[in-house]
Amino acid sequence: MAMNKNTKIIIAVVVVLAIVVVVAAVFLMQPQDVTKDAKEMETSELKMYGNINGDGFIDDKDTKIIKGLIDQGKTAKDYPLADANQDGKLSQEDIDLLNKVIKGESCTIWHMNLHDYNEDGIMDYEKVSTKFPISSMICTGSSNTFMMLYMAGIIDEVKGASYGSTVDNLYNDCYKDTTKTVKLGTSSTKIDFEDGKGAASDLIKKENVTAVLSDWNRTYLTNEKDFENAGVDVIRFAAASTEIDVIAHDYYMLGLLFQKQDRAKEVVAYMKEVLDKIEQASTKENKAISAVVSSMTNYYSVGDSDYTALLKSVHGKNALDSGNWGTTTSIKVLDNLDVFNTDKYRYDYVVHLRAYNGYTAEADMAKLYNDYTKTIAEYWEHGTNGQYIVNGNMPIPARMAYVASLFYDGVDKKWADEIHQGFVDKFFKNKNFKVSDLTFVYPAE
Ligand SMILES: [Ca+2]
Ligand SMILES: [Ca+2]
Ligand SMILES: [Ca+2]
Structure with missing residues (x-):
């Protein structure tokens, strides 16, 4: 039977409507x-x-x-x-x-620690569980760890810390005030669990400490098992990192664990802004920078370390990368006079990255400069010209900014000071330092 034209149209309309209804229903119900x-x-x-x-x-x-x-x-x-x-x-x-x-x-959360747990010098993600939230903890007190905690607003929660003499007097009213934070030894990398003076183990009981915080490097908290066995969670961060993804994890994780998420958000936002600025300044001039970095008197840093990473974070090339130095991260220049052989290694800068009291301005910069540069100047083709001290007791991006200000024409100390001042104004509690009046790079360009 042949359908007439009208019937065909009606069927077509019904079919179209049915498809629309089905499509709409599937879309809405999905x-x-x-x-x-x-x-x-x-x-x-x-x-x-x-x-x-x-x-x-x-x-x-x-x-x-x-x-x-x-x-x-x-x-x-x-x-x-x-x-x-x-x-x-x-x-x-x-x-x-x-x-x-x-x-x-209260609950137990699962997250990543940043930790070189297989001890090959490379940072790994290590899955750990941590009792949440944390209100009482102890830590290894390297300059970097203290700065990270300070910026994250984690102060009263630090019941105990181990630290050496290079930690800045910035913390005299908090981490270095032993009535607030018990001093657990003089190493910035290790906390003895039982040291005969009853330090860590007693404090853990007294203050209901649930966590110990340390850095990712294998040299830090080598006795972490002692703490785990006592039910204390070991958490690890990369406090000296120059990479935004690592920095973001550090602060977001601290923000969560210590219930200071708003602060973490502010820190990460400023970090991103600053790192972008530094990246632009470091790449704009298309300049090949060859340099070395020194973290101890008459030693140069080699291989992968937080020091050589800082150089690379501002697009500097570590002049010693072509050498074969084994697994060490620093070499004594007097035992390796080759580092001054310009046929092998050429560099225009020696950056001495050192922790000294910058905020409290107690360091004799001229004396420090003489101590750090003298021997190198005797052998190096440029003498003292090109040797600089940059403070290692300040937020990492501020260090990067000062080093970039040495390397690139488009940015100067004033530019780096402004970046640094931003950290102080935003995150240093009750501190009114004017960083341009203090010395964080020496000599100034
Ligand atoms: Ca599950
Ligand atoms: Ca590793
Ligand atoms: Ca989320």
Whole structure:
């Protein structure tokens, strides 16, 4: 039977309408595809299980995505980062755990430590569990660790710390005030658990210390097992890092653990702004900078260390990279006079990166300069011309800015001072230092 024209049109309209209705229904009923918002640990700013959207915080954005993944039948194998409680399953329990974190309630979280745990000199991610939140902790007190904690606003929570003489007097009213922070030895890398004076182990009991904080390098907290055995969580950060992804994790993680997320957000935002500025200044002139860095008198840094990394962070080339120095990170210049052989190594700068009291202006810069540069000047083709001291007791990007100001024509000490002043004004509690009146690079260009 032949259909007439009108019937055909009616059928066509009905079919079109039916398709529209079905498409609309499917579209409306389909749960929103949450998988596009799910990130992986590697690219996550806060490297913590449950932080499924990969930003710097744990909040309901994460619980919504994880709920969506569960609704879609996804597994922990599909989305390892979503498995907040690390039981191998994706379930309501993961959401419950994150809700506790959001409310600041006691629980155990799983996250990455930055730690060279296999001791090959390269930083690794190490999965650890930590009792949350932290209100009482002890730490190894290197200049970098203290600066990181200070900027993160973590002060009263530090019940004990070990540190040497190079730690800045900036902390005289907090970390170095032994009525507030017990001094647990004189090493900036190691805390003895039992040292016969009852320091760490007694303080842990007395102050209900739940965590010990240290740096990522293998030389730090070599006895971490003692603390773990006592139920104290070992957490590790890369306090000297010049890389924004590492810096962001450090501060976001501290912000979360110590419940100072707003502060962490401010620090990371300023870090990003400053690192962008430094990157622009360091690349704009397309200048090949060859330099060496010294962290101890008459030693040059070699290989991969926080010191050589600082040089590279402002696009300087470490002139000694072509040499074969084994696994050491510093060499004594008098035992390696080759470093002055200009057929092998040529460099225009020697940057002495040293911790001295910059904020309290107690250092005799002329004397320090003479001590650090004298022997090198006797052998090096440029003498003292090109040797500079840069303070190692200040926020890392401020150090980078001063070094960049030495290397590049478009930026100067005033530019670096402004960057540095920003850290002081924003993050140094009750301190009114005017950094341009103090000495953080010597001599000034
Ligand atoms: Ca998140
Ligand atoms: Ca789970
Ligand atoms: Ca490693």
